[in-house]
Amino acid sequence: xxxxxxxxxxxxxxxxxxxxxxxxxxxxxxxxxxxxxxxxxxxxxxxxxxxxxxxxxxxxxxxxxxxxxxxxxxxxxxxxxxxxxxxxxxxxxxxxxxxxxxxxxxxxx
Amino acid sequence: xxxxxxxxxxxxxxxxxxxxxxxxxxxxxxxxxxxxxxxxxxxxxxxxxxxxxxxxxxxxxxxxxxxxxxxxxxxxxxxxxxxxxxxxxxxxxxxxxxxxxxxxxxxxxxxxxxx
Numbered sequence: 048x049x050x051x052x053x054x055x056x057x058x059x060x061x062x063x064x065x066x067x068x069x070x071x072x073x074x075x076x077x078x079x080x081x082x083x084x085x086x087x088x089x090x091x092x093x094x095x096x097x098x099x100x101x102x103x104x105x106x107x108x109x110x111x112x113x114x115x116x117x118x119x120x121x122x123x124x125x126x127x128x129x130x131x132x133x134x135x136x137x138x139x140x141x142x143x144x145x146x147x148x149x150x151x152x153x154x155x156x
Numbered sequence: 157x158x159x160x161x162x163x164x165x166x167x168x169x170x171x172x173x174x175x176x177x178x179x180x181x182x183x184x185x186x187x188x189x190x191x192x193x194x195x196x197x198x199x200x201x202x203x204x205x206x207x208x209x210x211x212x213x214x215x216x217x218x219x220x221x222x223x224x225x226x227x228x229x230x231x232x233x234x235x236x237x238x239x240x241x242x243x244x245x246x247x248x249x250x251x252x253x254x255x256x257x258x259x260x261x262x263x264x265x266x267x268x269x270x271x
Contacts, residue, residue: 090159091246091262133199142187142250142258143212146199 049074051134053147060124061155068119068150070108070134078136080110080117081144085131094119094132104128124154157182160249160263168269174235177266181228181249187211188230189260190222193244202245205230206252234268242270 050073060066072078082094095103097110097117108119117134134147161180169175181188189212190202201214205224222232228249234241244265250258 090264091248093259096259135199141212142189142204142248142252142260143201143214144189144191144199144260145201146191148198 049078049136049138049145051136051145051147053132053134053150055150056148057151057153059153059155062126063123066119066121066124066128066152066154068132068134068152070117070119070147072115072117072134072136074115074136074138076138078138080108081135081137082106082108082117082119083133083135083146085133087130091133124152126154126156128152129154157184160247160261162245162247162263162266164266165264166267166269168271169237170271171237171239173237174233175237175268176231176233177245177247177268179230179232179247179249179263181230181247182261185249185251185261186228187250187252187258188224188228189248189250190230190232191246191248192216193246193265194242199246202232237270239270241268243268 052071080097084094085091106121110117131149133149135144163178187206189204191199193199204212208224219235224230246265247263248260250260
């Protein structure tokens, strides 16, 4: 079965602390993995995708096929990073996204 | 470019009624997908339309249907509404280059409440 698991509903850290949002997936094949973010009162938007291997707003994510994980990391959290983060996968060459349940990141001053 | 727009933003219906939601994609985008977001189930894929044809379908009953027009605008319809259909319905559009999964641009959503 295709599934994305985000084990933490809420992650609270202090400003300047490292952040790691966990994402594990189940998929038979080669999925594409994404992180989408929703800031307060804003639309859901793409943060990054594994095939581009880029760093966006200081966030990075590495696809670990052995552990079927795609954790999102940032070395030093900022207050403006507070948002809802969703991990998602697709089967590749399709626009159907399977989302995790999301993790609310709260960065305390 | 203007973003994805959805109308109406809020709807209140009663059980048994039907409802139609509308989505206008970003200009030039040919693919429109619909998602249902609820606190219990999270974001779930409903269906995707491309060139007026349904290309992908999620695991929802036949009461949920959609269509796409020649200008890429899309509508989704829910018939015989149930209380459990109360949700935020999100529309997303993409340029659909289909060599890989294209970036989905989401609209603000339509909040449907079924009483």
